[in-house]
Amino acid sequence: xxxLVESGGGLVQAGGSLRLSCAASGRTFSSxxxxxxxxxxxxxxxxxxxxxxxxxxxxADSVKDRFTISRDYTKNTIYLQMNSLKFEDTAVYYCAVxxxxxxxxxxxxxxxx
Numbered sequence: 001x002x003x004l005v006e007s008g009g010g011l012v013q014a015g016g017s018l019r020l021s022c023a024a025s026g027r028t029f030s031s032x033x034x035x036x037x038x039x040x041x042x043x044x045x046x047x048x049x050x051x052x053x054x055x056x057x058x059x060a061d062s063v064k065d066r067f068t069i070s071r072d073y074t075k076n077t078i079y080l081q082m083n084s085l086k087f088e089d090t091a092v093y094y095c096a097v098x099x100x101x102x103x104x105x106x107x108x109x110x111x112x113x
C-alpha cells in the first residue's frame with residue numbers, strides 16, 4: 001500500500017521557521033516529480049513548491065526566497081523548509097505526486113501574528 005505521510009507542522013510565531021517532511025512508503029518515487037500543496041480555510045488548494053526527479057525546483061511567487069523544497073532519494077522523502085513565516089502561510093500542507101492519486105493526509109501549519 002502506497003502512503004505519503006507528512007510531519008513537522010505546528011504553531012509558530014510570525015517570522016519563525018518550520019520544516020515539513022513527507023515520507024513515502026510502498027513504492028519509490030525517485031523518478032517522479034513531487035510537490036507540496038496547501039489549502040487555507042475558504043480558499044482553493046494551491047501549489048507551494050515542487051521538485052523534479054532530477055532536483056529542479058519550482059515555487060509559488062508567494063513563497064519564493066522563503067521556502068526551500070528538497071528530497072532525499074535514499075529515504076524516499078521530501079522536505080519543505082519554511083522560513084520567515086507569515087500569517088498568510090497558515091494552511092493545511094499536503095505532500096503529493098502531481099498528476100496521480102497519491103496524496104498525504106495533510107499537516108496543519110498555523111502562524112500567529
